[in-house]
Amino acid sequence: MAAVTTSTSVPRTVLPRRLRHPAVGKLLLLAVVAAVFVPLADARWGDGSWPHALTVDLTGPLGRAGDWIIDNRDSHPLFLYFFGYVSNAVVLSVRAVYLLLLAAGWAGVTAVAALVAWRAAGVRTAVGTGVAFLACGLLGMWVPTMQTLAVMVVAVLASVVLGALLGLAAGLSDRTHRALRPVLDTMQVLPAFAYLLPVVLVFGIGVPAAVLATVVYAAPPMARLTALGLRDADEGVLEAVASLGATARQRLLTARLPLARKELLLGLNQTIMMALSMAVIASVIGAGGLGDRVYQALASVDVGAALAAGIPIVLLAVVLDRVTAAAGERLGEARTSTPWVYAAITAVTVAVAGRLVGRLDWPDAWVVHIAEPVNRVVDWMTGHLYSGVPYIGGTADWAGRFTTWVLDPLRDGLQWLPWWSVLLTVAALAWLIGTWRTALTAVLAMAAIGVLGAWKPSLDTLSQVLAAVAVTLVLGFATGIAAARSERFERLLRPVLDVFQTMPQFVYLIPVVALFGVGRAPAVAAAVVYALPAVVRITTQGLRAVDPAALEAARSLGATPAQQLRQVQIPLARPALLLAVNQGVVLVLAVVIIGGLVGGGALGYDVVFGLAQGDLATGLVAGAAIVCLGLMLDRVTQPTRRSVKKGA
């Protein structure tokens, strides 16, 4: 009974004592299920990999669906009267915003942005905003920046409207809230890369597809935070308003929505961040703008050029983040509206002045070329670190050893495990950490992977995720603990984490190949870089938030710093640490998939293949398997309280 031993012995060791009793009960129940079910399954389908009898081959139907869409796209009413309008509306609105930005000229756009930042967030942010926009011009990226900005404005507006409507429905009705929660959960764990293909098939390559994919990705935080804001509104205030005889609509407009302003702004902030991170991934389907520049630079192995297009994305992200965050904090301060009028007049004056001088486009002479020096640095680094470093060996050797000693055994082990034992392990883990519901979702998601016929590549991807998560957690917890200990270290770390988190992954995909060679190792390395900031941040915050009284008590009892950490801080910060694990897993999966572009193989490669060849069957099945894998991993690591946001 291999299943029983794996499911009882592995998870229990990691559990705190107080959970042991219910845990034993759960595991015993699982063991009984296994005792009945496993011999049956074993007798029926033999051992090892997912039984062929239990798979559904979707190649035929999906291929036909793809052909049908292409053949009917210019004649069927569904496309003529629905998708066509959606697509046209997106194109027209993006175009309108783009023309407006071009008409304002670089001086006008910079002035307007700085003045909005000034009014919303203060002088320092305003100066930063102005400098950031000028930097985009200096890097020679003005036009692509405006294209990205135009796409972003439309995508964020659409996400905010959609998210706010969903959030409103969920905030006002309990039933909608219950129905919507799993949908939003699912949308948030979806790696964006997985659903590019269906959008492309319907809308074709280009801006409409990119905007719609972005909306799917960016709307959930808005919906979630709107619902949260409406539900958490102060009961006392609501009662007072009701007692004054306000109707339901008046209550909503005058009390509940204004009270939820902070959450609404946080939702906007999150939506913007998610949309920006999508701007680059969407370049794979022809969104244009900065993302496209990064992607084209990647194709010619030009890290410097990729960086020149990546920096404006980072700058936009930092500026938008600071402005919306500051706006949220300054809510409620009494302000008059006259400065807005002055601000508007100044902005228009600058824009008109720019027009009159005839300087609408960013002058070519003012462009600073950073590509060449950057490339020299990257070449030097990769040249000297790749191999032959005395004593520790080159990065290529490490990558080889990591692949042979960690990734290979992990993959082979997972693929060797009988399929039912994988399901039982998933059930046990999910049940011990969450509820029977999360366990059921996790098991069903894992089973769906088998049914789709993607069992083997999914376990390959899973092995990469597990290896990357392990590395991320070791590094992330260590850094997080250090940052929680020293304010100065945390201050130094913050800008680094900002850059790691917002820099498009495509920029560092090539350097990781140059360091670690083609294969799964660079995919893992890229995933670690991407997921590390979130883990470090959550760990630091969690440790910092530990009740000072408890720490004081421990110190007065003479505990050493190590003892304080081990016996007080870490146990008390356990929810935050679990959240860090959960976030780490979700983020790592997203990048391991993109690792298909650097030889990661498995599901990621299938998605890239599907996109590149227009092969709906391969791409969509792999995409669905990724979604299931994401759901499973999320549920297995899901602490009782869900996180509000993804990626921050």
Next chain:
Amino acid sequence: MRVRTTSAVAGASALLLLTGCGAADMTKQASPFANARGARTVTLSVQSWVGAQSNVAVAQYLLEHEMGYRVDTVQVDEVPAWDALSQGRVDAILEDWGHPDQEKRYVEDKKTIAPGGSLGVTGHIGWYVPTYFARQHPDVTNWKNLDKYADRLRTPESGGKGQLLDGSPSYVTNDKALVNNLKLNYQVVFAGSEAAQITQMKQFAKERKPFLTYWYSPQWLFEKVPMTEVKLPAYQEGCDADAAKVACAYPHTPLRKYLNADFAKTGGEAAAFLKKFKWTTADQNEVSLMIANDKLTPEEAAKKWVEHHASTWRAWLPSA
């Protein structure tokens, strides 16, 4: 409730006004960035390899500096590019390596794409080893002897067999079937993108390590990393008809251009220019090498080429 309904109705009618009534044709959808501020624009699709970038760079430079157009470029993989072309999202593909299915669907049946003539460059796909390795072991250049070297070509990713490095999933490849049908002790490892493949090949070459790779000409990398082709069983017409049974080399393909059908008719000077655009492998490599190796921007590379080859491109201009 009423507020929401009203605003929904208002929104929907605004949408109708914006888009015009009646059917919305999904086959006529330009990029939102096209023709901004009254400029005449052409949208060109760029594929990920540098040769395709060179075609586009030179076409873009001439369209912008000699003919007064504004050119937008979009990076798209090959098959989706056909789809984008048929929808009018891009106006032209300048380098196509042969996609019979797409040709039949869009050129013959739907007539939404028009052939744009030949590019003048002939493409060839094959298996290559670095020349320094082929010099030491001349017999490696025949597929029959490849198994002898499988050990030396092993990597952590190839699982005990030799590694045959393949590139982007968008490229035409029969390599998995070939390895299988020729019964070679090799594992095809997909780099997932040409960029990753080139980076890896350069790292190998720097250390003068042996490697075996799927590669194609014309390609600028040959100037940096000289490579010798491995002889596969000779190509015969139709030997690659059944993808699972392929056991022969890749053909030599004259590369072709394709235009969106409407653009070909109404695109005026730009369309005429793109149809006439025709140069040689050497020309293309010259530009590619400047982009990929000297790290010039495509625009600078195109400018340099244009300055030195006036006699070639003058013939493409509509007045000539």
